[in-house]
Amino acid sequence: MPTVSLTVNGKVVSAEVENRTLLVQLLREKLGLTGTHVGCDTSQCGACVVHINGDAVKSCTTLALQVEGTDVTTIEGLATNGELHPMQEAFRDNHALQCGFCTPGMVMAAIDLVNKNPNPDEQTVRRELEGNLCRCTGYHNIVKAIIAGGQAMGG
Amino acid sequence: MYDFTYHRASDVADAVSKVRDTGEGQFLAGGHTLIPTLKLRLAKPSDLVDLQGIANLQGISASDDGVTVKAMTTHATVAESKDVQDTIPALASLASGIGDPHVRARGTIGGSIANNDPAADYPAAVVGLGATVKTDQRDIAGDDFFTGMFETALSDGELITEVSFPKANKAAYYKFKNPASRFAIVGVFVAQTGGGVRVTVTGAAPCVFRVSEMEEALASSFSSDAIKDIKIPEDGLNSDIHAQADYRAHLVNVCARRAVDAC
Ligand SMILES: Cc1cc2nc3c(=O)[nH]c(=O)nc-3n(C[C@H](O)[C@H](O)[C@H](O)COP(=O)(O)OP(=O)(O)OC[C@H]3O[C@@H](n4cnc5c(N)ncnc54)[C@H](O)[C@@H]3O)c2cc1C
């Protein structure tokens, strides 16, 4: 079996994978990082979003071997010394989750969104959130949280 | 997903020989069409040859005449490119409307046009601007490139290296999108160039097509009024769960007028 080596949440890791192993399978099944979820497995819902070299992408639509040598960040890599990332904190403060299934993908998408559009307005957030589906909250509080998280990240 | 053997190509010659030397090999670009297709077991390539490491398949160059986009350039890069925004803003805007941010971060122009999905956006611009598709073997006129549903003029193992879009005097793309996938239910690209006016339609039929009646009407008067009474026959248009043929025929006129107004 081929081996893939990459950086995940700041640590260099290597794992044996099949040619067809997806990035999300590498993360969940080989590395035990089950914060990244599989919602649809058809590239639609964004529950599996992680960062590859800083860009939010769907890890269910990426092969593990494609990310050789890259820097991957998952939801587990956001908190520092037990303190939540400002975007995670904003999701909590704004009640931006109910069941929480979509939340890891939402938070990862939100951070990339804010990095690329600092202090986004509501319209920008709604447009840039097109790739993330939530079946519970109705988006309203998610959008509020991302605007607040964006301000906290800037400040 | 059936298993396959994954390879990384170091340059164009290496990619082409790896695909040709393996029985049922295929190029892998952004994977945002190919990986979902493999998951559905709709394809069974023996080998996938990843193009991401090939430096001279990446990037955009602009001149007074237009822009050249290398095959592995992502939709996000085209959308954000100052060169594309300044030279052919309609092309940047088209790229910014493909899928969602995560799809745009991975999907590439080469993969999109090689796949020729009937609802894809880029084919409308490739034909609408009279672009040229360059491969490892030849130059193919945009007009001759898209030959049918998921069919192109590419031969087996032929690799797209870049697409050159000539600058237009005015151009705009208007898409009536599927709200879930953002693919075009109907998308119309209108361009006024030195060589005349072009109106191309994607999403409505099995393959991108031009509407000559609208092109002639716009050549004599470039206004949405000039085409408001031009009806598109519904014969041969797609009917599916998203829209019936008669509705798509209606949308072609609506999208064309909005594109003209946006020019
Ligand atoms: C949720 C979702 C929404 C989407 N919405 C839209 C949309 O609104 N509009 C739209 O247009 N598209 C949309 N797409 C499709 C997206 O743009 C794809 O990325 C694109 O069609 C394929 O590009 P790719 O780089 O991912 O190619 P891949 O999936 O890697 O490859 C596709 C095909 O092209 C071949 N190929 C790739 N590169 C080359 C090359 N250089 N030369 C020859 N052959 C090559 C491959 O062998 C394969 O057969 C969507 C996709 C998803 C998952």
Ligand code: FES
């Ligand atoms: S699980 Fe990846 S997009 Fe839904």
Ligand code: FES
């Ligand atoms: S909180 Fe349940 S799916 Fe979003």
